[in-house]
Amino acid sequence: MNLRQRTIAEEISCTGIGLHSGKKVNLTIKPAPPNSGIAFERIDISPGCRVGATFDNVVDTNMATTIGFNGYSVSTVEHIMAAFFGMGIDNVTVQIDGGEIPIMDGSSAPFVFLLKNAGVTIQNSHKKFLLVKKSVRVKDGNRSVKLSPSNELKITYKIDFDHPLIKNQSYEMSFSQSSFVNEISRARTFGFLKDVQTLRNNGLAKGGSLDNAIVVDEFRVLNEDGLRYKTEFVRHKLLDFIGDLAILGCVPIGNFEVERSGHSLNQELLRKFITQEKCWEVVRFKNKEECGRKSIKIPSFASLDFAPA
Numbered sequence: 001m002n003l004r005q006r007t008i009a010e011e012i013s014c015t016g017i018g019l020h021s022g023k024k025v026n027l028t029i030k031p032a033p034p035n036s037g038i039a040f041e042r043i044d045i046s047p048g049c050r051v052g053a054t055f056d057n058v059v060d061t062n063m064a065t066t067i068g069f070n071g072y073s074v075s076t077v078e079h080i081m082a083a084f085f086g087m088g089i090d091n092v093t094v095q096i097d098g099g100e101i102p103i104m105d106g107s108s109a110p111f112v113f114l115l116k117n118a119g120v121t122i123q124n125s126h127k128k129f130l131l132v133k134k135s136v137r138v139k140d141g142n143r144s145v146k147l148s149p150s151n152e153l154k155i156t157y158k159i160d161f162d163h164p165l166i167k168n169q170s171y172e173m174s175f176s177q178s179s180f181v182n183e184i185s186r187a188r189t190f191g192f193l194k195d196v197q198t199l200r201n202n203g204l205a206k207g208g209s210l211d212n213a214i215v216v217d218e219f220r221v222l223n224e225d226g227l228r229y230k231t232e233f234v235r236h237k238l239l240d241f242i243g244d245l246a247i248l249g250c251v252p253i254g255n256f257e258v259e260r261s262g263h264s265l266n267q268e269l270l271r272k273f274i275t276q277e278k279c280w281e282v283v284r285f286k287n288k289e290e291c292g293r294k295s296i297k298i299p300s301f302a303s304l305d306f307a308p309a
Helices: 078-086 109-118 178-182 193-201 232-248 263-275 288-293
Strands: 004-008 012-017 024-031 038-042 050-052 056-058 068-071 072-074 092-096 120-125 129-132 136-140 143-149 154-160 168-174 190-191 214-216 251-259 280-283 305-307
Touching: 004 024, 012 109, 038 072, 050 068, 050 072, 050 120, 068 280, 078 109, 078 178, 078 232, 129 143, 136 263, 143 263, 154 232, 168 232, 178 232, 190 193, 190 232, 193 214, 232 251, 232 263
Parallel strands: 038 092, 120 305, 129 251, 154 251, 190 214
Antiparallel strands: 004 120, 012 024, 024 092, 038 050, 056 068, 068 072, 129 280, 136 143, 143 251, 154 168
16 A cells, blocks of 8 residues: 655656757756655756645746746746656656756657666655545547546546548546556657747757657658557657646645646646535545545555665
């Protein structure tokens, strides 16, 4: 039963480039105390430039999720946040010497690898769970996100692209660490060749390449190694959704039904949900008997190599 909070056992680092900035970024993940959450420190600016990965600090959702505080920001946080959520990590400090999280290979898998190598410390405080009590839905044309009560965390994602390789794809998962790692974490971001120049003219995707994104022309995938999954496109959209969901700072227990959404609509759903306090309840389960009394199925997070706090 995975009811206590987690941090990493030792700090670990990597280097990469920003997808949109194209700039080299050094990143270090450090352990953090219980109940401190996920926070990012901009060490390239000055000491104390700290941005908490919280709902209130989301400042931009154009092409990526950006958090900011007191005038400084960190962009493209969704892939590393998905890795923290997927691995059950509650508390860490991420130090970076730039304004954008490195894109790595375009998925969460490199961050999952880092966390596995760092190991996990089980902490002396219980995880927060957010029980969904009433349904909430947001809609924008044919795009929508709905959250309903459930006894477990479930996500169903549907996409529909006017492209012969993608078309209609859907994916449903009952969330656990193993399902995230095996089914979702390796799915890469994707884009269309026809859009590349427009993005770059607008100061975006300067660091994008076939090494960190799936690129498709009118008929085919341009990457030599092809796709990692037949449904890699929808799986990556689900990965992005999990990264946005992690901004809540706790594990929701509910059923998410997502159709053609993006970062902006994801955040709109979360804002609407959180502001309606009758729709949720925060609980900290101390043992499996308490979960049983509420008939709640807690997402499974594997032990990995850990040391007690």
